[in-house]
Amino acid sequence: MTPPRAVVISALGVTQILAWGSTYYLLAVLAEPIARETGWPLTMVVGGLTLGLIAASIVSPRVGNAIQATGGRPVMSASSLIMAAGLAGLAFVDHPALYFTVWILLGIGMGAGLYDAAFATLGRLYGKDARGAITALTLYGGFASTLCWPLSAFLVETLGWRGACLTYAAIHLFVNLPLHVFALPRVPPDDPARPRQSRSQILTALLRGRESDGVRVTLPQEDRLVFALLATGLTIGGIASAVLSVHLLTVLQARDIALATAVGLGALVGPSQVSGRILEMLIGRRFHPLWTALASALLICTGVGLLACHAPMIALALVLYGAGIGIRSIVRGTLPLALFDPGIYATMMGRLAAPILLLGALSPLAAAWIIDAFGPDLLLFILVALCLTDIILIGLVALAAQRRARLQAQAAEPEGVAAVVGSGQKTPVPPRPQ
Secondary structure, eight states, rough: OOOOOHHHHHHHHHHHHHHHHHHHTTTTHHHHHHHHHHOHHHHHHHHHHHHHHHHHHHHHHHHHHOOOOOHHHHHHHHHHHHHHHHHHTTTTSSSSHOOOOOOHHHHHHHHHSSSSHHHHHHHHHHHGGGHHHHHHHHHHHHHHHHHHHHHHHHHHHHHHHHHHHHHHHHIIIIIIHHHHHHHHHHOOTTTSSSSSOHHHHHHHHHHSSSSSOOOOOOOHHHHHHHHHHHHHHHHHHTHHHHHHHHHHHHHHTTTTTTTHHHHHHHHTTHHHHHHHHHHHHHGGSSSSSHHHHHHHHHHHHHHHHHHTTSSSHHHHHHHHHHHHHHHHHHHHHHHHHHHSSGHHHHHHHHHHHHHHHHHHHHHHHHHHHHHHHOOOHHHHHHHHHHHHHHHHHHHHHHHHHHHHHHHHHHHSOOOTTTOOOOTTEEEEEEOOOO
């Protein structure tokens, strides 16, 4: 039996909050205590997350294939076990090599258990009807840092950073894992004919990235241009948020803004993300996700542009930017669902996630070099240029999708029938001579 939709979304929402808070957002609180106790440079400590994101980008295509083959339940459950093992290992590291090894393990868990895997799971369950579920899930995810940063700080204060890691490992074992096991269906409802797989078959599918007798999913020729443009646009569009999530306070302080004030301004981004997602939930379903993608790109570009131009309305710039990146996380899940066959959605999400995660890991490092060498102003102008490129790419995706639709319509047109352009009627024509 398939659990009710609300149960599935709520369970994934809780696990996403805890998964994001205990991996991606973990070092925001733990980096300084780790560096202080171990004596390792802070940059090396933070570099663990970078390595983890690179590992996540490498495994993401295989994760998408595995969700396509087995459904989300075994993959998301495996992610809880991997994250628990990684966090438990992190609690006992005493050497840089072990530290980085643990972050590679955590990165594999992140690739199998954060947004892209959760979106793929919802797409596998609900097909074209998954848009609302994806939007609702991002509302949960928006509270990850809000809830887990104070929790992490409390755990560090009471148990130390190693105790905090062990606590999060236990949360993955005793909260996230049961939710994934009991709230997600064993067999996706859109594929009731699929025979039940044994544990060994499921494990084989997870390790191989597809079923043992499955055929590798390939895009039809007419979809490849749309996919290439979409992958490029989503990757470029994610660079601004990846960079500013790390360097926003540095950029604001370069405007002679005191640290306390900069932190207060930066705090506007989180609520703006949630507000943007709520707005998309209320009115976004009336529009094609391409329009949502364009609105997101325009908001991000306007916000970053105001920062780059030294506009006095910094609060407004951050509100617009926050709303834009909040909507962007929804676009990342809903636009591929609208453009491609839902039957291969999980595979597409895995392939799209790889470059996004890779540049999301490397771009903050490149941005740090630019700030040190040339200052934050050049960085902001580069981000504006990338945002403008993103807007252009969204337009190109729309044109390529229209061209694909025309070609598909022509291919499906019966011989001996011609369409009267603009009339909506069809007129018979004589058959071609044999």
